[in-house]
Amino acid sequence: MRIAPWLVLGAALLVAPPSPAEEEPAPTIDWQPDLAKAREAAKAGTKPLVLYFTFDT
Amino acid sequence: MARSRAYVWVTVDRDRTPEVPKKYNVSAYPTLLFLNPEDEMVHRFSGYREVSKLLEEFDDADRRWKLYRDGEVWDLKAPRPPEILEGKKVTRIPAPFPGVPGGLAAYGDDLFVAERGRIHRIDGKTGEAKSALAAPESIADLASDGELVFALEFGWTAGKPIHVIDPETGRIVREIVTKENRKKKGYGAKGIAWRDARLWVLEGMRGVIHEVHPETGDVLSSLQCKAKWLSGLAWNGRRFVAGGREHVYLIDPASGEVSLAVRVEYRLRSVAVSGGDVLLMEQPVFGFDRRHQRIQLWPEKNWIYRVEGIGAEKEEKSE
Numbered sequence: 365m366r367i368a369p370w371l372v373l374g375a376a377l378l379v380a381p382p383s384p385a386e387e388e389p390a391p392t393i394d395w396q397p398d399l400a401k402a403r404e405a406a407k408a409g410t411k412p413l414v415l416y417f418t419f420d421t
Numbered sequence: 422m423a424r425s426r427a428y429v430w431v432t433v434d435r436d437r438t439p440e441v442p443k444k445y446n447v448s449a450y451p452t453l454l455f456l457n458p459e460d461e462m463v464h465r466f467s468g469y470r471e472v473s474k475l476l477e478e479f480d481d482a483d484r485r486w487k488l489y490r491d492g493e494v495w496d497l498k499a500p501r502p503p504e505i506l507e508g509k510k511v512t513r514i515p516a517p518f519p520g521v522p523g524g525l526a527a528y529g530d531d532l533f534v535a536e537r538g539r540i541h542r543i544d545g546k547t548g549e550a551k552s553a554l555a556a557p558e559s560i561a562d563l564a565s566d567g568e569l570v571f572a573l574e575f576g577w578t579a580g581k582p583i584h585v586i587d588p589e590t591g592r593i594v595r596e597i598v599t600k601e602n603r604k605k606k607g608y609g610a611k612g613i614a615w616r617d618a619r620l621w622v623l624e625g626m627r628g629v630i631h632e633v634h635p636e637t638g639d640v641l642s643s644l645q646c647k648a649k650w651l652s653g654l655a656w657n658g659r660r661f662v663a664g665g666r667e668h669v670y671l672i673d674p675a676s677g678e679v680s681l682a683v684r685v686e687y688r689l690r691s692v693a694v695s696g697g698d699v700l701l702m703e704q705p706v707f708g709f710d711r712r713h714q715r716i717q718l719w720p721e722k723n724w725i726y727r728v729e730g731i732g733a734e735k736e737e738k739s740e
Contacts, residue, residue, distance in 0.1 A: 419435035
């Protein structure tokens with residue numbers, strides 16, 4: 365008896381448990397607490413300083 | 422997020438350090454501002470974005486930062502098409518002020534054009550200034566019945582009046598208030614036209630045209646247009662003319678269907694009809710210079726565009 369390849373593949377997918385996905389670390393941003401120090405850090409590292417303007421309320 | 426390490430990040434809380442947003446002319450939240458060591462703006466954007474659009478903004482920031490690092494000019498404003506529309510004859514009339522227009526109306530051969538706190542009367546061909554009237558601050562559009570000028574407040578939808586102005590003396594003759602709007606809060610009136618002894622007021626975002634009694638202010642009927650996000654309204658004798666973000670629309674007064682949509686390259690703010698021509702004014706584009714000052718990017722000078730042939734019968738059939 366011949367078994368169609370797609371049937372074998374389908375059965376394998378049904379039986380095989382999905383491989384556990386690697387957990388990616390949550391994206392984080394290294395927020396600088398002090399504007400003056402951040403300005404210095406940006407200058408030293410020759411990176412753009414990004415100000416994110418938001419509000420509390 | 423490795424990419425975030427390409428920047429140094431600081432949160433600025435408006436309520437804790439109000440002087441910082443003031444310094445950088447920030448009034449929209451959230452805003453991201455990319456600065457170089459000279460405290461100059463490299464890139465800036467406001468509002469929430471989908472992830473793909475957000476990454477495009479960072480791509481743009483990176484591109485501009487590289488130009489800055491290489492000593493190149495990084496803050497050229499984005500180009501735009503040289504003409505407001507193609508395929509029709511367009512003449513430009515100089516508008517008498519910079520900034521955001523507050524409406525446009527034809528008055529014989531003259532035009533009335535509003536800015537914040539003033540309504541100018543100018544020659545409809547040359548733009549030559551004839552007179553200027555004091556006006557309320559938040560006028561959204563103008564209309565005329567040939568004798569009087571009607572100045573619509575943006576807040577008409579929340580019970581603010583339509584001012585009736587004598588164009589010869591500049592005096593407000595009376596005010597038309599739609600009482601049923603007083604209980605509403607949303608501001609969104611964007612256009613007004615005169616047709617068949619009635620005023621027609623456009624709620625721009627929803628694309629609704631209200632028939633308003635010019636004495637009582639009562640809403641007699643409402644027409645849902647098939648186009649939304651409109652600004653500026655006029656009547657060409659057969660159809661309403663309304664401005665859109667990418668089109669000027671001719672709208673059937675019975676069904677609200679769009680009879681004709683003519684593509685325009687600049688977002689429209691005000692429209693009028695004069696002698697068979699359609700007059701258009703654009704919504705200016707604002708931005709910030711390197712030193713964080715708010716500036717008008719486009720147009721460099723305000724114009725009123727007089728367009729011939731929009732709505733001519735044979736063109737309507739061909740489009």
